[in-house]
Amino acid sequence: MIVERKDNEILVRFSAGTKASKIQSILDYLRYEELTSKSEATEKDIEALTNKSKSDRWEKIRKxxxxD
Incomplete structure (x- = not known):
């Protein structure tokens, strides 16, 4: 594995023998971290949104x- 810093980016290179599925899992996690790094949402906010979403979905399924 080779890690390089270039301008505003970090480049990571893996050998061809590395399993792509393992690399993808790591990339998915890093993307999640990148997207949520500036979030000001609290656990309470997330829980409320999740509950609302589940409730709305259940209502749609019932209909x-x-x-009804």
Missing amino acids: EVGL
Whole structure:
């Protein structure tokens, strides 16, 4: 593995024998970190959003299935 700093970027190079699925998992995590690094959301905010989303989805499913 080779790590280089270039201007505003960090370049990481892996040998061809490295499993792409393992690299992708690491890249997914790093992308998540990049996207959430400036977030001001609290755990409480996230929990409220998750609960609202689940509730709305359940209502949609109930209507589609005819459970109302």
